[in-house]
Amino acid sequence: MSADVDKVFKALAAPERRLLLDRLHADNGQTLGQLCQQMNMTRQAVTKHLKLLEEATLVATVWRGREKLHFLNPVPIHDIAERWIDKYERDRLRALAELKTKLEGENNG
Amino acid sequence: MSADVDKVFKALAAPERRLLLDRLHADNGQTLGQLCQQMNMTRQAVTKHLKLLEEATLVATVWRGREKLHFLNPVPIHDIAERWIDKYERDRLRALAELKTKLEGENNG
């Protein structure tokens, strides 16, 4: 199962964390040390971001000796897409049309 | 065009604001007063949430006399789905399989 939807949304709300996800998407299974590179902050700060991603189950980790490997979990993003995004996508064109007419019709400034 | 992606993600990061979107999705064009009902906070607090939604272009407003009507704009959600979510959805099954084998194979606690 996927984590609390709110935790997922909150985890995705920071560009630093989305960047970490993007980097895992490009190269899965990286260590903390690798993920720290190119991040403009201390290792400890990166750890905190990864902790939030883990608590949202967006990232899972495995120890290999003294190194911690990080893997992307695609489930929560899929769940958000299915349960939340799709609901809005269904009436997208209708809502867009309504928006247009309302803005044109009633607004004068 | 859609707003800054980061503003959209941040706007979606609070359950109160997602609830407001849901309520507009169910009944578009509501006034501030209507939207305040069932929200367990002051009108001014709701206004602040709606301001963030507006700045993310998730909501557009129209004045009708002394009332302010709020309309859903489906564009930013669509953009997030297309530009961001889909990227992860493409390799979903591959990533899931990789995750499984890594967790089973290398982790012992």
Place this chain on the structure above:
DNA sequence: ATAATATGCAACCTATTGGTTGCATGTAAA
């Protein structure tokens, strides 16, 4: 005209977030 309604704006308070530094611990390499 006056009163009621719908909203905006600003100051303020507290909790949370996002970063830091410093130190401890377990693993690998010399």
Place this chain on the structure above:
DNA sequence: TTTACATGCAACCAATAGGTTGCATATTAT
């Protein structure tokens, strides 16, 4: 068996978020 490396943990700090109260303003109803 030291030394270096990869990471964790905790205290601390500044900035931001999320709420409040109080007051101002414009529109509608009486």
